[in-house]
Amino acid sequence: MHTNECWACKDSRVVCNRARPRCSRCAKSRRPCQYGLRLSWPKATNTKRSLTHSLQDVVGTAKGFSYTSFVNATSWDVQLHDYLRMNQGLGTRKGFAFRKLDPPMGLSWLPINLGYEDRELLDHFICMAPSTLAIFDPDKNEFLGLLVRLALSDSSPSSTAVLQSALALSSFHRHGLQADVFRFKARALRALVVSCNSPTVVQHIAASMILCHLEMLGMPDAVSLWFCHLSEARRLIDNAGLDNQSFQGELSRLLDWVEYHMVMSRFSHRHWYIHVEPIRAISDLAPVKQGTCHSRKVESASHCSHEILRHFYIMFEMIRKPTDSLYHSDEYENSLRCLENRITNIVPLTPEGISNTISSLSPAWTATTELFKIAALIYLKRASRNFSGTSPEIDAMAERGYILLDDLETFNSAFPLLIIGCEARTDEQRMRSLGHVERAMKSSSLRSLQGLQNILQQIWVQDDLAVDYELDYLSRLDAVISSYRIMPSFV
Numbered sequence: 212m213h214t215n216e217c218w219a220c221k222d223s224r225v226v227c228n229r230a231r232p233r234c235s236r237c238a239k240s241r242r243p244c245q246y247g248l249r250l251s252w253p254k255a256t257n258t259k260r261s262l263t264h265s266l267q268d269v270v271g272t273a274k275g276f277s278y279t280s281f282v283n284a285t286s287w288d289v290q291l292h293d294y295l296r297m298n299q300g301l302g303t304r305k306g307f308a309f310r311k312l313d314p315p316m317g318l319s320w321l322p323i324n325l326g327y328e329d330r331e332l333l334d335h336f337i338c339m340a341p342s343t344l345a346i347f348d349p350d351k352n353e354f355l356g357l358l359v360r361l362a363l364s365d366s367s368p369s370s371t372a373v374l375q376s377a378l379a380l381s382s383f384h385r386h387g388l389q390a391d392v393f394r395f396k397a398r399a400l401r402a403l404v405v406s407c408n409s410p411t412v413v414q415h416i417a418a419s420m421i422l423c424h425l426e427m428l429g430m431p432d433a434v435s436l437w438f439c440h441l442s443e444a445r446r447l448i449d450n451a452g453l454d455n456q457s458f459q460g461e462l463s464r465l466l467d468w469v470e471y472h473m474v475m476s477r478f479s480h481r482h483w484y485i486h487v488e489p490i491r492a493i494s495d496l497a498p499v500k501q502g503t504c505h506s507r508k509v510e511s512a513s514h515c516s517h518e519i520l521r522h523f524y525i526m527f528e529m530i531r532k533p534t535d536s537l538y539h540s541d542e543y544e545n546s547l548r549c550l551e552n553r554i555t556n557i558v559p560l561t562p563e564g565i566s567n568t569i570s571s572l573s574p575a576w577t578a579t580t581e582l583f584k585i586a587a588l589i590y591l592k593r594a595s596r597n598f599s600g601t602s603p604e605i606d607a608m609a610e611r612g613y614i615l616l617d618d619l620e621t622f623n624s625a626f627p628l629l630i631i632g633c634e635a636r637t638d639e640q641r642m643r644s645l646g647h648v649e650r651a652m653k654s655s656s657l658r659s660l661q662g663l664q665n666i667l668q669q670i671w672v673q674d675d676l677a678v679d680y681e682l683d684y685l686s687r688l689d690a691v692i693s694s695y696r697i698m699p700s701f702v
Contacts, residue, residue, distance in 0.1 A: 332382055589631065
């Protein structure tokens with residue numbers, strides 16, 4: 212049984228102001244205040260809903276009714292039930308061929324004390340984190356397990372920061388922007404400040420990245436705080452050094468997590484803030500040179516790092532504007548041709564070093580990698596020559612991308628959806644692209660996906676208004692993306 216009022220006010224039949232975590236009546240009377248689901252017990256005179264045992268027989272004479280604990284169904288229980296139904300063939304889902312059926316992770320141990328509401332939020336975090344956080348990780352369950360262990364490992368300020376940031380993200384994802392989100396976020400930030408004296412670098416990085424995703428959900432900020440948290444995570448890695456023992460084994464996944472976001476943020480840097488003085492964190496990023504330390508850093512970050520990230524970073528830094536003096540040089544042309552060949556020859560396979568337990572995930576991972584590969588080639592061909600006209604080769608690649616998106620159950624990465632969606636010229640193609648974005652939004656609440664719909668439609672409108680001419684590819688992206696007050700993220 213579910214009600215919007217707290218159960219104490221519901222049972223007393225009084226008006227509840229529905230304040231969280233405790234309503235005003237319960238706070239004034241100092242009584243427990245609980246929301247959510249509760250099993251209802253029928254009255255003895257109710258013949259339609261009979262009990263085989265009396266409540267006294269079940270809970271014993273020593274306990275009164277007011278001390279009876281109720282069994283509640285959480286989001287984890289619902290996900291487990293869905294897993295059981297699908298494995299028994301009792302339900303089908305379109306595009307389910309690429310998904311491996313694994314039971315959801317449960318919290319088998321809790322070394323810290325969690326209230327019921329916090330426990331429920333953590334259960335919800337476990338359900339939503341794989342699709343929201345593990346965007347470019349081939350083994351989402353292992354990545355989620357790492358975050359949960361970092362949050363619950365002990366009661367240190369660093370672990371507390373991970374836990375509170377996870378609760379803030381889960382609360383925002385589940386209930387929207389409410390006071391609890393700011394309360395959890397404030398606790399996480401305070402814990403990070405305390406942990407600066409003796410920081411545990413892996414927990415500090417994990418908390419910063421979760422807060423980065425929290426800002427991406429749509430926090431009301433005047434600046435791009437998501438990039439500030441991302442820069443903090445990168446600074447911690449740079450200060451610790453890639454050879455630090457903290458990043459060995461499974462903890463190297465944190466490097467991949469940060470590296471993916473840093474590489475994809477370069478796209479935002481290229482097309483946003485073109486007429487505004489860049490913020491300090493952005494201006495501190497040095498341009499890449501062939502064979503530089505950053506390129507080597509991506510390569511040696513961990514066994515999970517994929518070579519396509521290295522090519523993405525070089526591509527975002529290599530592409531020059533038509534006004535550049537080297538734009539028409541042979542050296543620039545040869546570099547573009549070499550990079551295109553390297554991206555074309557990428558074999559979309561599961562990275563070496565990943566455990567064999569995810570071998571059945573390889574079709575989805577292969578399709579994901581190929582979508583990034585297609586998006587990189589389309590962007591390279593168009594942006595490097597500022598070309599926005601029709602091309603049979605690009606049209607074929609875009610169609611291949613549509614087919615892969617149709618086969619995948621979920622795909623939440625904004626950059627491939629944007630680049631492939633920009634190629635939609637007919638109403639049928641555009642409805643197809645919007646359908647892919649809407650499907651991604653159902654499994655992820657990232658603001659980048661919500662804003663992606665508007666960006667695509669704005670680009671399509673500009674294409675339609677250009678009747679007898681073609682708009683410059685780079686100028687079109689710059690103008691649309693720079694029209695947003697907050698720097699968009701395309702992770």
